[in-house]
Amino acid sequence: MTGKHSPISSKLPVLMHGADYNPEQWLHDPKVLEEDIRLMKLAGCNVMAIGIFSWASLEPQEGVFSFEWMDQVLERFAQNGIYAWLATPSGARPAWMSAQYPEVLRVGANRVRNLHGMRHNHCYTSSVYREKTAIINGKLAERYAKHPAVLGWHISNEFGGDCHCGLCQDAFRSWLKKKYGTLEALNAAWWTTFWAHTYTDWSQVESPAPHGENMVHGMNLDWRRFVTDQTVDFCRHEIESVKKANPELPATTNMHMIEGLDYRKFADVLDVISWDAYPTWHQGTNDIKLGASIGFYHDLFRSIRKKPFLLMESTPSLTNWQPVSKLKQPGMHRLSSLQAVAHGSDSVQYFQWRKSRGSSEKFHGAVVDHVGHEHTRVFRDVAELGRSLAAISEVTGTSTPAETAILFDWDNRWAVKNAQGPRNMGIHYEQTVLDHHQAFWEQGVPTDVIGSEDDFGPYKVIIAPMLYMCREETGRKLERFVENGGTLVATYWSGIVDEHDLCHLGGFPGPLRKVLGIWAEEIEGLYEEDRNGLALSPDNALGLTGTFEAHEICELIHVESAEVLGLYTDSFYAGRPALTVNSLGQGRAYYMAARLKADFLSAFYQRIVEEAGLPRTLNTDLPRGVTATWRTDGETDYVFVMNFSGMEQQIPLDGREYTDLESGEPAGDSLSLPVHGIAVLKREV
Numbered sequence: 001m002t003g004k005h006s007p008i009s010s011k012l013p014v015l016m017h018g019a020d021y022n023p024e025q026w027l028h029d030p031k032v033l034e035e036d037i038r039l040m041k042l043a044g045c046n047v048m049a050i051g052i053f054s055w056a057s058l059e060p061q062e063g064v065f066s067f068e069w070m071d072q073v074l075e076r077f078a079q080n081g082i083y084a085w086l087a088t089p090s091g092a093r094p095a096w097m098s099a100q101y102p103e104v105l106r107v108g109a110n111r112v113r114n115l116h117g118m119r120h121n122h123c124y125t126s127s128v129y130r131e132k133t134a135i136i137n138g139k140l141a142e143r144y145a146k147h148p149a150v151l152g153w154h155i156s157n158e159f160g161g162d163c164h165c166g167l168c169q170d171a172f173r174s175w176l177k178k179k180y181g182t183l184e185a186l187n188a189a190w191w192t193t194f195w196a197h198t199y200t201d202w203s204q205v206e207s208p209a210p211h212g213e214n215m216v217h218g219m220n221l222d223w224r225r226f227v228t229d230q231t232v233d234f235c236r237h238e239i240e241s242v243k244k245a246n247p248e249l250p251a252t253t254n255m256h257m258i259e260g261l262d263y264r265k266f267a268d269v270l271d272v273i274s275w276d277a278y279p280t281w282h283q284g285t286n287d288i289k290l291g292a293s294i295g296f297y298h299d300l301f302r303s304i305r306k307k308p309f310l311l312m313e314s315t316p317s318l319t320n321w322q323p324v325s326k327l328k329q330p331g332m333h334r335l336s337s338l339q340a341v342a343h344g345s346d347s348v349q350y351f352q353w354r355k356s357r358g359s360s361e362k363f364h365g366a367v368v369d370h371v372g373h374e375h376t377r378v379f380r381d382v383a384e385l386g387r388s389l390a391a392i393s394e395v396t397g398t399s400t401p402a403e404t405a406i407l408f409d410w411d412n413r414w415a416v417k418n419a420q421g422p423r424n425m426g427i428h429y430e431q432t433v434l435d436h437h438q439a440f441w442e443q444g445v446p447t448d449v450i451g452s453e454d455d456f457g458p459y460k461v462i463i464a465p466m467l468y469m470c471r472e473e474t475g476r477k478l479e480r481f482v483e484n485g486g487t488l489v490a491t492y493w494s495g496i497v498d499e500h501d502l503c504h505l506g507g508f509p510g511p512l513r514k515v516l517g518i519w520a521e522e523i524e525g526l527y528e529e530d531r532n533g534l535a536l537s538p539d540n541a542l543g544l545t546g547t548f549e550a551h552e553i554c555e556l557i558h559v560e561s562a563e564v565l566g567l568y569t570d571s572f573y574a575g576r577p578a579l580t581v582n583s584l585g586q587g588r589a590y591y592m593a594a595r596l597k598a599d600f601l602s603a604f605y606q607r608i609v610e611e612a613g614l615p616r617t618l619n620t621d622l623p624r625g626v627t628a629t630w631r632t633d634g635e636t637d638y639v640f641v642m643n644f645s646g647m648e649q650q651i652p653l654d655g656r657e658y659t660d661l662e663s664g665e666p667a668g669d670s671l672s673l674p675v676h677g678i679a680v681l682k683r684e685v
């Protein structure tokens with residue numbers, strides 16, 4: 001879609017700006033709460049996420065509720081034009097519950113039950129935990145679902161982790177019975193004849209454990225899928241318990257960069273996707289690589305629903321949990337916040353509004369510091385961003401028109417790293433995906449990040465780095481995509497196993513063999529210092545020349561219907577194909593047999609962008625470290641030009657007419673961006 005989506009909340013149909021707000025920490029000092037409102041307005045904040053860890057303040061004893069403080073906070077919000085994402089408090093449970101009902105405490109993979117403490121450590125299977133959650137959620141919903149200040153639900157907080165208690169073991173077995181029907185089918189799918197692991201009774205099946213079973217790859221994979229399903233089911237349970245009172249209020253849950261949950265499976269239960277971004281800016285002389293990778297994650301979260309998402313958390317200055325906590329240099333707050341908007345976020349929100357006085361996050365960055373007033377560098381940065389967000393608010397609801405997609409499946413991610421294959425010291429799956437994505441980011445070509453089950457229809461180009469786990473259906477879908485004129489780029493270590501993690505027999509890359517027109521016979525891992533090379537063939541169809549370094553992984557392939565574009569330079573397989581292209585129907589499929597570096601990826605993808613006719617945001621070559629992307633409502637494009645290069649930059653514009661959205665001034669022929677600069681321009685479609 002290239003039009004305008006309806007706003008996430010009709011109550012606040014503008015870009016949202018705000019923070020996690022924990023007034024329960026200050027109830028003893030009501031002046032602080034009054035002052036908060038003054039400061040929120042001064043900072044241009046219009047939304048707060050409230051109640052995230054408030055269970056003990058809302059239900060101090062089992063069945064005894066205390067909502068007066070929340071009433072007052074929301075009332076004050078309503079009077080002052082501030083809105084709330086109201087959280088369900090299940091991210092941390094009160095002590096009375098753990099004492100009374102130990103089954104709510106999570107059991108680790110080592111089968112030891114946690115003591116009470118910390119957060120994010122509940123058993124999602126426990127019917128007691130589910131019941132207690134439904135009660136408090138129901139009470140919150142009854143009281144606040146129609147409150148004028150409440151615009152939506154913030155479900156729990158950063159779901160994650162797994163529980164190995166008896167209840168979860170039973171649930172896992174039921175899940176497996178439903179999936180496989182018989183123990184024979186499960187044994188076959190998990191290849192349990194290997195090492196005499198055949199199960200003869202369902203009760204013998206146990207979740208993976210460090211001191212038990214952890215080498216049955218099919219089981220490891222099913223456990224992760226089960227954990228996702230169980231977490232989604234818990235999230236759905238929470239949403240049902242709040243939606244009864246007002247089905248109109250949207251629900252979200254804040255995701256983060258974890259590997260453990262297949263977030264795409266949450267798409268149907270949530271109305272809005274939101275995520276928490278904590279980049280470690282300012283390592284080294286520039287932020288290019290990190291800027292590109294955060295761009296990737298924004299693309300990933302946006303692509304889950306292909307709609308505007310929310311940046312639910314970010315830090316206004318530093319965190320206190322990263323190995324080194326650097327301050328955001330001048331300009332970086334604006335750049336990193338507007339980067340989210342550039343990639344499709346309709347909010348910039350922080351953890352947290354006011355610094356806690358005690359406990360583990362007392363030194364985490366916040367809009368209001370311990371000093372308690374607005375005369376700080378961080379507050380000024382936040383307030384300035386508030387003004388910028390207000391000035392560019394017409395981008396709210398606009399879409400991101402990507403014609404390129406990166407294929408990034410969670411179960412492939414789990415399987416490829418669990419494989420015990422050619423390079424256990426580091427197959428670098430995520431980094432490889434990021435490297436391919438970065439080549440588009442550098443050119444200012446927007447990308448979606450999709451899964452195998454998504455529709456491939458909207459795309460001209462699909463990049464599938466290391467599609468190790470590839471279902472037969474995915475192979476057929478990619479075949480149709482190419483036959484219909486699409487361009488596919490695949491790499492080594494693709495089409496190796498099916499959805500059960502069983503190897504495809506009859507020649508790799510299994511279901512991709514026809515579309516790629518090659519047979520992959522052998523693969524080797526290289527040591528860190530080893531190098532091979534790719535020498536481009538004279539007059540190859542891409543028009544690329546020269547030799548590029550290959551490292552880490554080299555696959556030995558034979559061409560079947562494909563054409564050779566380049567050869568290995570070294571080792572006993574020098575002279576054999578390392579880069580190929582296959583024509584199928586109206587499209588083409590490229591194959592990189594080895595891991596290649598950024599220099600090659602940049603050169604290669606420039607040619608792919610030209611060949612496939614992919615529009616660049618600005619029809620001009622961007623300086624290194626500068627990227628651009630755009631959002632559109634179908635009539636007006638909003639162009640974001642971002643400078644991660646660590647240097648001042650002069651960027652030639654492409655001859656179209658641009659206006660600076662914040663100043664309303666015409667942009668001229670070129671744009672100067674300071675270090676960490678970003679400009680938001682407007683043009684007619």
Ligand code: GLA
Binds near residue numbers: 320364
């Ligand atoms: C996470 C949590 C927050 C807070 C921040 C700190 O994202 O959701 O509650 O702990 O980290 O960076």
Ligand code: ZN
Binds near residue numbers: 123124126166168
């Ligand atoms: Zn459990």
